[in-house]
Amino acid sequence: MSLSADTTPRITPLLPHKRRTSAVIKYVSVGLVVSVLWWLVYGHLALAAHWLTYQAFGLKAGTHLASAVEFFVFEVPKVLMLLVLVVFGVGIVRSYFTPDRTRAILAGKRESVGNVLAALLGVVTPFCSCSAVPLFIGFVTAGVPLGVTFSFLISAPMVNEIALVLLFGLFGWKVAALYLGAGLFIALVAGWIIGRLKLERQVEDWVYATKTGSSGVVEESIDFSGRVAAGREAVRDIVGRVWLYVVIGIAVGAGIHGYVPTNAMAAIMGKDAWWSVPLSVLIGVPMYSNAAGIVPVVQALLSKGAALGTVLAFMMSVIGLSLPEAVILRKVLKWPLLLTFFGVVAVGIMLVGFLFNALL
């Protein structure tokens, strides 16, 4: 029988002030050196890819194969380097946000304010679709309004920090900002609509019978070295899990880049093909891919004349909604609510797609 209720998993020895300062200096200097090295390597990737393709592999310039290979050997290290950097940063940011803290912030918030907060917190709170159900129950039973809970559940997977930074790296800040804005907007509005529809009775009955309250886990107090460790852990975990998706995604992208004629996508996924937006969403919803794997495909489609709105709609429906998620959520949501949820979000994504196609 354990008597010590306050045992914390990570025990942080209290460093004397001096040692703590030197630890900070160590982190800053190591961080600087790593950043400079990172930047130097990153800046020379295009050159290295060119050399590899045409000198080392001896491929002839202008061929489909050379173009595909150059794309692949340039994008793989580039995207992986961006990924490591971002996941590390996100790991540190996320150590400040736990589901328990997020729930405490959202409990008892009025709907409008709550929807905005939930959409924003969805971006930074650690989330995995395998935890969607316990999280849903935890939120709802703690008095977070249903619509606010949905704002969180929509934004958490859809506004994906990996996708955000990859978009930033590959297309610049404008596309990244559009994606962020669109994702938050859909989460906010869709959650608000679901709240207005008063669908509380469409939650499975046993959910409300669940004990409320916190798990009683003692919140760890982490110092900065603990947060750096959390960042490193995130890199090991997430990059270890998604790197293969990234490589496969880039391989598909390279194939499209090298072999598909430049304007081939314009007819199918271009601005004038209005039906391509709903079709992209229909294809994208049941699909599931990691955000890191889908962005390179997005890049290739865009470079071949596909319209930005259509491509973003496709991407958001792939990472934001998926069949496995529906199966999991069916355990807590009755059919009408589950269908409303997917319907409202899918319509929102379509509207965003149309809007971007019309404006850009």
Place this chain on the structure above:
Amino acid sequence: MKKIQILGTGCKKCTFLSETADKAAKELGLTYELTKVTNLAEIANFGVMFTPALVVDGQVKVAGKVPSLDDVKKLLV
């Protein structure tokens, strides 16, 4: 007799946590009983929002991550 419970619906991390806990308990030479809780209602009843979670003698020790073998050992003592 330690009662060790692993909460989780069967994702990779849950299996990993279960293996880690099993190993930790064996290395400590504890008499223990390890069970997996996969029922969502039961998981929710522990107040856990983030799986996998480690429960020792009815008390939630860790939720949402897999601690290292050494950390699990400390939690089991």
